[in-house]
Amino acid sequence: MASYATTSLLELEVVPTVAYTSNDGDDCTAKKMTKTSEDEEIEITLGQNMHASCLGIKEPEANDKVTGEKEAYLAGVLARYKKRWIERTQHHLGYPFNLDFDYGALDELQHFSLNNLGDPFIESNYGVHSRDFEVGVLDWFAHLWEIEKEEYWGYVTNGGTEGNLHGILTGREVFSDGILYASKDSHYSVFKAARMYRMECIEIETLVSGEIDCLNLKIKLLQNQSKPAILNVNIGTTVKGAIDDLDLVIHTLEECGYAHNRFYIHCDGALFGLMLPFLNKAPQVTFKKPIDSVSVSGHKFVGCPMPCGVQIVRRKHISALSRNIEYLVSMDATITGSRNGHAPIFLWYTLSRKGYHGFQKEVRMCLDNALYLKDRLSEVGVSVMLNELSNTVVFERPQDEEFVQRWQLACQGNIAHAVVMPNVTREKLNIFLDELVEKRSKWFKDVGNQPSCVAFMIGKENCACPLHKITTHK
Amino acid sequence: MASYATTSLLELEVVPTVAYTSNDGDDCTAKKMTKTSEDEEIEITLGQNMHASCLGIKEPEANDKVTGEKEAYLAGVLARYKKRWIERTQHHLGYPFNLDFDYGALDELQHFSLNNLGDPFIESNYGVHSRDFEVGVLDWFAHLWEIEKEEYWGYVTNGGTEGNLHGILTGREVFSDGILYASKDSHYSVFKAARMYRMECIEIETLVSGEIDCLNLKIKLLQNQSKPAILNVNIGTTVKGAIDDLDLVIHTLEECGYAHNRFYIHCDGALFGLMLPFLNKAPQVTFKKPIDSVSVSGHKFVGCPMPCGVQIVRRKHISALSRNIEYLVSMDATITGSRNGHAPIFLWYTLSRKGYHGFQKEVRMCLDNALYLKDRLSEVGVSVMLNELSNTVVFERPQDEEFVQRWQLACQGNIAHAVVMPNVTREKLNIFLDELVEKRSKWFKDVGNQPSCVAFMIGKENCACPLHKITTHK
Numbered sequence: 048m049a050s051y052a053t054t055s056l057l058e059l060e061v062v063p064t065v066a067y068t069s070n071d072g073d074d075c076t077a078k079k080m081t082k083t084s085e086d087e088e089i090e091i092t093l094g095q096n097m098h099a100s101c102l103g104i105k106e107p108e109a110n111d112k113v114t115g116e117k118e119a120y121l122a123g124v125l126a127r128y129k130k131r132w133i134e135r136t137q138h139h140l141g142y143p144f145n146l147d148f149d150y151g152a153l154d155e156l157q158h159f160s161l162n163n164l165g166d167p168f169i170e171s172n173y174g175v176h177s178r179d180f181e182v183g184v185l186d187w188f189a190h191l192w193e194i195e196k197e198e199y200w201g202y203v204t205n206g207g208t209e210g211n212l213h214g215i216l217t218g219r220e221v222f223s224d225g226i227l228y229a230s231k232d233s234h235y236s237v238f239k240a241a242r243m244y245r246m247e248c249i250e251i252e253t254l255v256s257g258e259i260d261c262l263n264l265k266i267k268l269l270q271n272q273s274k275p276a277i278l279n280v281n282i283g284t285t286v287k288g289a290i291d292d293l294d295l296v297i298h299t300l301e302e303c304g305y306a307h308n309r310f311y312i313h314c315d316g317a318l319f320g321l322m323l324p325f326l327n328k329a330p331q332v333t334f335k336k337p338i339d340s341v342s343v344s345g346h347k348f349v350g351c352p353m354p355c356g357v358q359i360v361r362r363k364h365i366s367a368l369s370r371n372i373e374y375l376v377s378m379d380a381t382i383t384g385s386r387n388g389h390a391p392i393f394l395w396y397t398l399s400r401k402g403y404h405g406f407q408k409e410v411r412m413c414l415d416n417a418l419y420l421k422d423r424l425s426e427v428g429v430s431v432m433l434n435e436l437s438n439t440v441v442f443e444r445p446q447d448e449e450f451v452q453r454w455q456l457a458c459q460g461n462i463a464h465a466v467v468m469p470n471v472t473r474e475k476l477n478i479f480l481d482e483l484v485e486k487r488s489k490w491f492k493d494v495g496n497q498p499s500c501v502a503f504m505i506g507k508e509n510c511a512c513p514l515h516k517i518t519t520h521k
Numbered sequence: 522m523a524s525y526a527t528t529s530l531l532e533l534e535v536v537p538t539v540a541y542t543s544n545d546g547d548d549c550t551a552k553k554m555t556k557t558s559e560d561e562e563i564e565i566t567l568g569q570n571m572h573a574s575c576l577g578i579k580e581p582e583a584n585d586k587v588t589g590e591k592e593a594y595l596a597g598v599l600a601r602y603k604k605r606w607i608e609r610t611q612h613h614l615g616y617p618f619n620l621d622f623d624y625g626a627l628d629e630l631q632h633f634s635l636n637n638l639g640d641p642f643i644e645s646n647y648g649v650h651s652r653d654f655e656v657g658v659l660d661w662f663a664h665l666w667e668i669e670k671e672e673y674w675g676y677v678t679n680g681g682t683e684g685n686l687h688g689i690l691t692g693r694e695v696f697s698d699g700i701l702y703a704s705k706d707s708h709y710s711v712f713k714a715a716r717m718y719r720m721e722c723i724e725i726e727t728l729v730s731g732e733i734d735c736l737n738l739k740i741k742l743l744q745n746q747s748k749p750a751i752l753n754v755n756i757g758t759t760v761k762g763a764i765d766d767l768d769l770v771i772h773t774l775e776e777c778g779y780a781h782n783r784f785y786i787h788c789d790g791a792l793f794g795l796m797l798p799f800l801n802k803a804p805q806v807t808f809k810k811p812i813d814s815v816s817v818s819g820h821k822f823v824g825c826p827m828p829c830g831v832q833i834v835r836r837k838h839i840s841a842l843s844r845n846i847e848y849l850v851s852m853d854a855t856i857t858g859s860r861n862g863h864a865p866i867f868l869w870y871t872l873s874r875k876g877y878h879g880f881q882k883e884v885r886m887c888l889d890n891a892l893y894l895k896d897r898l899s900e901v902g903v904s905v906m907l908n909e910l911s912n913t914v915v916f917e918r919p920q921d922e923e924f925v926q927r928w929q930l931a932c933q934g935n936i937a938h939a940v941v942m943p944n945v946t947r948e949k950l951n952i953f954l955d956e957l958v959e960k961r962s963k964w965f966k967d968v969g970n971q972p973s974c975v976a977f978m979i980g981k982e983n984c985a986c987p988l989h990k991i992t993t994h995k
Contacts, residue, residue, distance in 0.1 A: 100652075101652075101656035101660065102653045102869065103657050104657050104658070104869065104872045105873070105876075106877060106878065107873070117873070117874065121870060121874070122626065125866075132635070135648030136633065136634070136649055139647075139648065139649070141646055144647075148634075149632075150631050150632070152595070152599065153631065154629075155603065155628075156631075157628065157631065158623075158624070158625075158826070159603075159606045159610065160610070160618050160824070160827075161826065161827070162820065172615055172616075172925065172926060173613075173618075173929055174605075174606075174612075174613065174926075174929050175606050175609045175610055175620070177602070178574075179602075180576050183575050183576040183577050183578050184578070186577060187578045205859075205861070206859040207859065208856075208857050208858035209857055212856075216717060235853070236858055239853075243718060244719065245718065346634060346636065346859070350634070352632070352633060352634050353634075353636075353861045353862070354860060354861055379709070382682075383679050384680065384710055385682060385818075385828040386828060387679070387827045388827070389826065392599075395576065395578065396595060398578045399578050399581070399595055400581065400591065400595070402580040403580060404580065451646065452646060452648075455647055455648050456646065457646055
């Protein structure tokens with residue numbers, strides 16, 4: 048059994064490194080068997096309580112106020128962690144978070160208990176809120192995705208997962224017997240939602256690119272024509288940054304005889320929902336097409352200090368949802384109820400400063416830099432794939448776990464990826480590339496240890512393992 | 522049909538003022554009929570898009586960087602809102618949020634994109650996180666509720682609703698055919714969970730105090746003995762601040778023949794979960810009793826600038842949950858996945874500074890002040906109820922909506938409430954009382970307009986309407 052730390056790319060967006068362990072002496076620990084790329088069974092230990100590095104809370108001493116000892120201790124801890132967070136922010140490539148922001152002007156916000164309880168469009172008696180900012184943000188996204196103010200409903204969420212939970216719940220409330228269709232490269236929160244909501248869920252195959260395989264979708268749709276369809280469409284998959292072809296999905300539904308009032312489409316646009324509108328060649332996410340909800344994360348492309356997101360849904364569905372929850376005596380169609388009032392201000396501030404034009408510039412820069420990274424990796428003989436219109440560069444997994452940790456790469460089996468966000472400059476990429484080249488010269492100095500084949504994951508045309516280098520690159 | 526703004530107390534914690542309207546010309550707007558205390562049917566309009574006061578986002582001008590006009594505009598908006606939030610923070614009585622905090626030392630935190638992805642106990646490759654703080658906070662609460670480190674699992678949530686959603690989901694995963702029992706005074710997120718999770722849910726009657734009626738619970742439990750029971754126990758109801766008698770609930774379960782492996786108890790301790798341990802006479806929430814999960818809010822008694830909460834659950838159940846979600850290839854037993862990394866630091870900072878002793882002092886002060894408010898209201902002839910061990914003072918609804926708004930009171934039918942939190946000083950209560958007395962002298966100067974009877978809501982012994990004043994106070 049293997050006994051190293053790794054990160055599954057399937058879980059990469061929201062799930063941390065998992066400790067693979069062979070320990071099986073503890074009944075309280077759930078274990079499951081999973082297969083590595085080498086088909087070796089390893090055991091994962093869940094729900095461990097690893098208290099090794101936790102900051103225990105000590106009861107204040109009676110004289111702390113006089114001596115100031117407690118305050119000094121707290122300041123010391125914070126200073127130590129700030130140093131660590133600065134360093135970790137500098138060396139970061141693996142997660143789709145834009146770490147380039149300056150919210151100095153908003154420093155005083157945390158003096159207020161800002162809470163946008165419930166519906167953003169219904170005034171609350173609680174006066175310390177930021178609904179005006181929130182509705183401004185929602186309108187901006189509604190405009191981006193081409194839906195009229197009076198036609199949409201939405202709210203600022205706690206992140207992409209809450210968006211998916213809300214979109215899929217709305218779909219289920221519209222079609223109580225609907226089947227959820229989602230490609231196997233969908234974010235795992237989609238499958239979590241299916242289980243939470245007790246929905247029938249059908250997993251659809253993907254192409255090597257990571258896109259949904261519409262031929263497979265067609266087969267599954269035809270097999271289940273008696274029930275309405277609820278579709279999760281990935282506007283950028285987590286692992287490969289692949290964008291499902293929304294137009295082809297809609298065409299497939301129509302081809303299979305699903306009328307527009309027999310399907311619900313939720314677009315999971317966690318990262319790419321804000322990038323696609325600025326790419327001319329991309330199949331656009333727009334409410335002019337028969338889609339029903341879109342979610343996007345705020346801490347990803349926008350760059351916010353806390354996880355947050357935006358949810359936009361056709362208002363007529365929320366009416367349906369509200370009718371259904373009538374017995375709750377509740378006007379609240381959100382998932383979490385009490386809602387963070389700071390996030391909308393961060394979003395509003397950045398959208399106001401950058402505008403559509405500013406995001407367009409950043410999207411182009413990211414795609415240029417992603418292409419640069421891909422080309423440079425390819426030049427030095429690293430297996431690498433970059434989907435068109437994507438900033439997610441998938442490449443051969445570095446052999447050294449310390450290097451993976453240093454650059455905070457997310458890995459699955461033999462591949463890793465870097466997400467080229469606005470804070471990832473060419474300078475940073477060059478440092479990364481230089482370090483990688485140097486490390487590889489050490490890892491692969493023996494003829495007996497050569498880069499693994501990753502053709503299965505990224506296609507043989509992108510694979511630079513000894514076998515495919517000979518057959519395809521020569 | 523009535524046409525004024527009001528807040529339903531049933532929704533008070535997370536649901537804002539609802540616009541009652543007679544408008545029925547809009548098909549996109551869901552409507553529902555509800556009954557006021559006078560049994561008059563009124564119509565509630567849901568999901569309205571009220572854009573009246575929203576802060577629209579303007580695309581920056583090309584020369585904004587040179588002229589600084591945009592920055593000046595943004596600074597101006599923020600200054601205006603800060604002024605409003607300061608005023609609104611000063612005049613606040615209706616919601617259980619502790620607005621007394623000083624996090625100046627943490628101002629720089631928002632320079633970091635802190636994200637505690639997934640399980641707090643499993644290290645992530647993403648390095649900018651605050652897991653060490655989070656686990657410290659969890660340990661503190663585990664100690665408070667008497668469960669060993671290796672016996673619990675938990676995480677810092679986005680608030681009380683997420684805690685309830687998690688606790689009830691865990692219950693359902695343990696007992697897939699379990700019936701959810703919750704008193705009708707439970708927070709509405711409990712019923713929302715039942716609907717989301719497609720669970721059978723039985724509403725239990727309450728006593729006038731707001732406590733669960735265990736005689737009614739007994740009847741319902743006996744009628745449904747074939748299925749396991751999942752119980753939501755309110756450690757402080759939203760409206761009346763009533764604490765369900767946990768010991769009596771457990772006794773009732775045992776009496777009805779439910780073995781300990783046939784029920785799951787979730788304690789919703791949003792506000793009182795942190796107050797009860799410091800009150801000697803209270804029935805304690807402790808894992809030494811057969812309870813399974815406890816949730817508490819962080820923005821309530823602790824006082825955090827953003828909604829957050831703490832969830833503690835028996836670790837063996839999370840193992841069950843994780844086994845069940847095995848096919849997700851996911852280690853994540855949280856609801857939201859990507860999680861706010863700032864909240865745990867705010868919690869850690871406050872718990873470190875105050876300690877158990879500090880909270881004890883504050884709890885006593887709040888209860889003293891609540892009693893003071895109750896006595897003073899009673900003295901001036903206002904109908905008023907205060908449950909033992911509670912800081913939620915329920916009283917006659919002020920007749921003037923402007924006064925309700927000024928003090929951000931939450932109302933239901935003819936009653937309102939004030940939650941006496943640590944930031945609610947006697948000075949503030951005196952100002953409130955003086956204003957109320959003055960207003961009442963105007964409202965009730967005519968013999969024809971006298972205070973409404975609220976005996977139905979708070980018991981005739983607490984009612985000071987003309988009828989009950991004569992019969993009970995004389």
